[in-house]
Amino acid sequence: ALGAGLGILMLRRVRSLTTPLLLATERVQAGDLNVRVPVTGQDELSVIARHFNDMTASLQRTVQEQRALQRTLEARVDSLVEASTTELQVLSQLGLFMQACETQGEAAEVIARVAPALFPLGGSVSLLAESRNMLERFAAWGDAPGGGTWLPEECWASRLGTDHAAGPGLNAPRCRHDRSGLGTLCLTLNAQGETLGVVTLHFPDGPAAEQAQALARRFTDRLALSLANLRLKETLRHQSVRDPLTGLYNRRYFEETGGRELARAHRQGWPLSLLMLDVDHFKQFNDVHGHAVGDMVLRRLGHVLGRQFREEDVVCRYGGEEFMVMLPNCSPQAALERAEALRTATEALVLAAPDSSGLTVTVSVGVTTTTGDRSDLGVLVRQADQALYRAKAQGRNRVAAYRAE
Incomplete structure (x- = not known):
């Protein structure tokens, strides 16, 4: 129990x-x-x-x-997603505005305004000059200096052809063009198989993080493509309105601009003068000395025309050996004086040809002026042409004003 x-x-x-x-x-x-x-x-x-x-x-x-x-x-992922979305929006905005730019000056302003949203400490974009031996500061923001030029060999990224990071905590030489003292990342601008320049970006302390470097490369690639497209656009626009031989405006540009200048002269009530000139005996230059000498004559005459007139004047190669000069706000007497100065400067030209010790070039100039009334451009051109015909009939190498019959 x-x-x-x-x-x-x-x-x-x-x-x-x-x-x-x-x-x-x-x-x-x-x-x-x-x-x-x-x-x-x-x-x-x-x-x-x-x-x-x-x-x-x-x-x-x-x-x-x-x-x-x-x-x-989760908070970190949300933050990264939000930051990535913001970066994509800024990059998209940059590409959109760059695509709409008409000039390189506009593009530089867009870069300086949009880039700080991605790289607030500052940076700059430098482009290679046409000589390919100098980099010119194109755009800058933040603490980066604006303007100035430097040599390609002053940048390690330009030398190596790849991205180059320098700053505290890195055993890498600093580029000579960089005097910021911050962490710096230099990237080459490459587009369509051509190096356009260098992008320099600044970061707080030491080298840029891997994520920041990836963003910098995306920014640089977008920028390179946009600048290459803008350069191509400017080249095409230049070719469409410029004469390739003389560098002056062509007939198409003259006809597009003439209507606007006539309307402005009518609105302002000021005179608009037109000079039409022609190289005397130009056919002999081609027949006797060859077309190369004829082209040289036109090039030198184009150079003289470019120096003789104001920036607001429109100087064009109208066709063949004929040239047009549109002079806004220029009285009949002033137009005659400008035409005579051009004739004298052309007469002073002495050109060397392979089969001649020296060639003299002369021009005949016809002058007409509208008094601010709403004239038709075609009428003005016909008046200048009649005045040019009178100058040739009087013996060439002279200036003649239009006279109504």
């Missing part, structure tokens, strides 16, 4: 400790880590209960740390 009583007591004791442990285990399995088993003594079952409590507390801390880390990672 005593043995049976002791067995019953021991069974009750075991059950009082194992039943809460079993229930706690089930709750942990269900995901509740806040459960704890009561510890009532120092026996082996109490030790097991104490270890169980320590284990659940450790699991709870681990889960809390993992959740905190997950929240941090």
Whole structure:
């Protein structure tokens, strides 16, 4: 009976400790880590209960740390996504505005206004000059100096043909053109198989982060393509309005501009004069000395015309050996004086030809002026042509004014 009583007591004791442990285990399995088993003594079952409590507390801390880390990672991902979206928007905006630019001056202004959103500490864009031996500062923002020129060999990126980072914490030489003292990244501008220049970007301390370098390369690639397209656009526009032999405007530009100048003269009430000139005996230059000499005569005459007139005057090669000069706000007397000065300057030209010791060039000039009334450009050209015919009929190498019949 005593043995049976002791067995019953021991069974009750075991059950009082194992039943809460079993229930706690089930709750942990269900995901509740806040459960704890009561510890009532120092026996082996109490030790097991104490270890169980320590284990659940450790699991709870681990889960809390993992959740905190997950929240941090999610916030970081959201921040990166937001930053990436902003960068893409800025790059898209840069490409959009660069595509709409008509001149390089407009493009430089767009770069200086948009780039600080990506690289706030400053930077600059330098382009190779036509001689290919000098880099000219094209655009700058932030603390970067504007203007100035420097040699390609002063930049390690230009020498190596690849990106070059320098600054605190880097065992790399600093480019001689960079005097900022900050972390600097130089990247070459390459487009359509041609090097256009160098982009220099500044960063806070030491080298730029990998993400910033990737952004810098995307920025540089977008910029290089836009500048190459702008240069091609300017070349095509120049070819469409310029005469390739003399560098003067062509007939198409004269006809497009003439209407606007006539309308402006009518609106302002000022005179508009037109000079039409022709090289005397030009056919002889081609027949006797060859077309190369004839082309040289036209080039030299184009150079004289470019020096003789104001910036606002429109000087064009009208066709063949004929040239037109449109003089806004120029009276009839002033136009005659300008024409005579041109005739004298041309007469002073002495050209060397392979089969001659020296060739003299003369021109005949016809002058007409509208008094501010709404005249037709074709009428004005016919009047100048009639005046030119009179100058030739009077012996060439002279100036004649238009006279109404």
